[in-house]
Amino acid sequence: MSADILNIKQAAAPEGLRKWEREFTQGVKADATTFNRSGIPIKPLYTQRDWTGERQDEALGYPGQYPYTRGIYATMYRGRSWSQRQLIGLGVPEDYNQRVKEILDLGASALSLIPCNSVFRGYDADEVPHELLGTCGTVINHVKDMDTALDGVPIGDLSTAMNDPSPFTLLAFELAVARRRGIPWTRITGTSNQSDCISHFVANHMFFRLALQGARRVVIDHIKFCNAYVPNWNPLSIVGQHMQQAGATPAEAMAFTLASGIQYAEDCIAAGMDPDQFLPRFTFFFDISVSLFEEVAKFRAGRRIWARLCRERFGAKDPRSWRFKFHGQTSGVDLTRQQPLNNIARVTTQAMAGILGGLQSLHTDGYDEVFSTPTAEAARIAVATQNILREEAHLTDVIDPLGGSYYIESLTDDMEAKINKIIAMIDEVGGMYNAVEKGMVQQMIGDSALAFQKQVDSGSQTVVGVNAYQTEEDPGTYPSLEYPEPARMQGYLQRLAQFKRERSNADVDAALTALARSTEGRNANVFEHVVKAAEAGATHGEICGTLRKELGFGHPLTMV
Amino acid sequence: MAARPPRVIVTKIGFDGHDRGSRVISATLRDAGMEVIYTPPWQEIATVVKLATEEDADVIGISSLATDHLIIPQLMDALRNAGLSDVQVIVGGIVPAKDEARLLEAGVARVFHPGAALDDVVTDVIALTAKRRQLQGESA
Numbered sequence: 001m002s003a004d005i006l007n008i009k010q011a012a013a014p015e016g017l018r019k020w021e022r023e024f025t026q027g028v029k030a031d032a033t034t035f036n037r038s039g040i041p042i043k044p045l046y047t048q049r050d051w052t053g054e055r056q057d058e059a060l061g062y063p064g065q066y067p068y069t070r071g072i073y074a075t076m077y078r079g080r081s082w083s084q085r086q087l088i089g090l091g092v093p094e095d096y097n098q099r100v101k102e103i104l105d106l107g108a109s110a111l112s113l114i115p116c117n118s119v120f121r122g123y124d125a126d127e128v129p130h131e132l133l134g135t136c137g138t139v140i141n142h143v144k145d146m147d148t149a150l151d152g153v154p155i156g157d158l159s160t161a162m163n164d165p166s167p168f169t170l171l172a173f174e175l176a177v178a179r180r181r182g183i184p185w186t187r188i189t190g191t192s193n194q195s196d197c198i199s200h201f202v203a204n205h206m207f208f209r210l211a212l213q214g215a216r217r218v219v220i221d222h223i224k225f226c227n228a229y230v231p232n233w234n235p236l237s238i239v240g241q242h243m244q245q246a247g248a249t250p251a252e253a254m255a256f257t258l259a260s261g262i263q264y265a266e267d268c269i270a271a272g273m274d275p276d277q278f279l280p281r282f283t284f285f286f287d288i289s290v291s292l293f294e295e296v297a298k299f300r301a302g303r304r305i306w307a308r309l310c311r312e313r314f315g316a317k318d319p320r321s322w323r324f325k326f327h328g329q330t331s332g333v334d335l336t337r338q339q340p341l342n343n344i345a346r347v348t349t350q351a352m353a354g355i356l357g358g359l360q361s362l363h364t365d366g367y368d369e370v371f372s373t374p375t376a377e378a379a380r381i382a383v384a385t386q387n388i389l390r391e392e393a394h395l396t397d398v399i400d401p402l403g404g405s406y407y408i409e410s411l412t413d414d415m416e417a418k419i420n421k422i423i424a425m426i427d428e429v430g431g432m433y434n435a436v437e438k439g440m441v442q443q444m445i446g447d448s449a450l451a452f453q454k455q456v457d458s459g460s461q462t463v464v465g466v467n468a469y470q471t472e473e474d475p476g477t478y479p480s481l482e483y484p485e486p487a488r489m490q491g492y493l494q495r496l497a498q499f500k501r502e503r504s505n506a507d508v509d510a511a512l513t514a515l516a517r518s519t520e521g522r523n524a525n526v527f528e529h530v531v532k533a534a535e536a537g538a539t540h541g542e543i544c545g546t547l548r549k550e551l552g553f554g555h556p557l558t559m560v
Numbered sequence: 561m562a563a564r565p566p567r568v569i570v571t572k573i574g575f576d577g578h579d580r581g582s583r584v585i586s587a588t589l590r591d592a593g594m595e596v597i598y599t600p601p602w603q604e605i606a607t608v609v610k611l612a613t614e615e616d617a618d619v620i621g622i623s624s625l626a627t628d629h630l631i632i633p634q635l636m637d638a639l640r641n642a643g644l645s646d647v648q649v650i651v652g653g654i655v656p657a658k659d660e661a662r663l664l665e666a667g668v669a670r671v672f673h674p675g676a677a678l679d680d681v682v683t684d685v686i687a688l689t690a691k692r693r694q695l696q697g698e699s700a
Binding site: 117118120121128129131132135136200245246247333335336337338369370371372446449450453454457463465466467483555 | 575576577579584602630631634657673
């Protein structure tokens with residue numbers, strides 16, 4: 001370890017610190033500088049020389065105060081816990097409904113709905129290979145399916161996150177259900193969780209619907225519509241999770257996400273919207289890796305950067321516009337197939353990082369996600385993990401408990417600098433859409449994914465059970481979720497056919513024609529017509545098909 | 561390594577778009593000197609068969625993270641019907657044990673799970689290329 005890493009010879013250092021340095025240098029022979037996943041060098045000790053606290057008020061503020069480094073609310077978890085929002089979705093709407101009721105009984109306080117991948121890709125169940133239906137999420141194709149899925153669920157009192165990329169038919173179905181149940185749209189709360197089309201184009205490609213510029217238009221219409229008619233809904237969740245799961249380092253994932261946020265905000269401003277109207281309803285969604293301190297610093301830095309962007313760059317005046325609200329999901333990529341129960345320890349560490357980082361809502365992964373969609377038991381443990389951290393470990397007693405730590409504050413500054421540098425690169429090429437169309441973002445993600453895998457393969461990054469501490473075991477003994485029985489899917493397909501027979505095809509045709517027309521010019525709101533089509537009984541596949549024809553077909557912008 | 565470098569298609573069929581694995585594997589095989597034909601996600605089975613014919617692929621690598629492996633037996637049938645039963649198919653990703661058995665039975669050469677080392681994948685592809693060329697020689 002070279003002494004200059006500590007930077008203590010340059011100024012008169014206290015005797016104790018100089019003594020420590022001598023002893024440390026003698027004790028540690030190798031000059032092994034450690035780097036975190038974002039490539040920031042990590043010293044063995046941080047002192048008041050790394051973070052003096054001089055600019056404390058400006059850099060940190062207090063919880064609920066600009067620039068929100070210590071948390072976006074004055075009360076944080078003392079006022080209210082984060083939402084426990086477990087992702088669920090499998091089989092047919094009836095299966096989803098049963099699982100929702102179970103998970104609410106267990107203490108989940110908000111819902112999420114993962115649709116089947118056929119839905120993600122813009123198709124109805126009768127358009128795709130039947131083997132794949134309902135194996136990764138719930139098949140939801142029309143308003144009646146949503147009514148079944150949410151049967152007995154008080155949607156006016158409970159927040160519902162829809163994993164619903166453009167054109168947001170799941171929200172449209174939920175709004176149609178609310179209208180049928182006499183619940184005003186103003187009471188509908190939740191988030192369009194996959195509305196960030198940019199993240200889909202660069203990372204997980206869970207869309208198959210609209211070309212990038214078509215998706216760009218629909219998302220802005222969606223934000224505009226929700227601001228006007230569903231004011232307590234968060235129409236935009238900007239997703240760093242996809243990019244970090246795809247290989248971006250924590251700093252890169254935060255930077256790409258904030259750069260996407262800049263892009264959406266600028267598009268909204270260009271569409272004539274007031275920043276203080278739309279910014280309070282922007283939310284973010286991040287991956288939480290097992291790199292604990294790095295993740296805490298990532299979230300603290302992200303909050304500070306976003307607050308400054310909103311106030312200084314977009315000119316927002318309302319403090320609610322400056323708040324960086326985010327949902328976190330523990331990282332599936334960190335989980336291992338070897339010794340899978342170890343994943344409970346990983347998920348616990350990841351969840352701690354998110355909680356200490358000040359998240360607003362949390363999904364903890366099932367330990368068995370490397371085998372399949374989580375089993376019921378794994379999902380129960382995942383929820384219990386959150387309850388243990390909150391109520392047994394008392395992680396919620398103190399707001400931003402790591403704040404003021406020399407290490408955390410110094411690392412927060414370093415992460416902020418690294419993130420800002422990447423944002424500046426993206427600004428330089430004219431924003432996120434340009435950077436994505438050039439392949440710049442995909443290239444960085446791919447390079448980081450490969451670099452990390454090489455570290456694991458070389459052993460410089462330990463993964464317990466994979467490249468260290470291995471044991472012999474039989475992976476065949478672990479539980480995996482059963483796929484829906486073919487008969488159950490056949491039943492669903494029959495009900496879909498029946499739904500199509502019994503609805504008014506004249507109404508559906510008229511609504512789809514109006515939807516197609518709404519894409520011409522810029523005056524109509526496309527999402528308003530998606531909602532009308534859903535209410536008229538149009539299916540998901542019909543709505544997506546209509547828009548695909550008008551706005552073009554989206555191809556993944558991927559490369560090696 | 562054989563005189564001609566292995567020719568490998570790395571692709572995804574079905575609905576899922578998560579491409580971290582397919583990109584990492586493509587870059588790794590290319591770095592190892594192989595000829596890699598990489599496709600974006602969401603390929604149709606017929607497209608993969610056509611590509612395998614046109615590219616004279618030795619090995620097809622399918623990445624599956626979200627149950628798309630359930631239609632791999634259909635791909636195996638399609639390859640056989642196209643006279644490509646010598647082409648070796650490997651699968652990487654999230655594949656439950658009971659499904660792995662079904663895939664191997666359907667003719668898949670090897671299933672790689674999370675945690676597989678890149679070196680093992682390279683070694684396997686070299687061996688499978690040799691096997692495929694031997695099979696090709698026998699049928700020629």
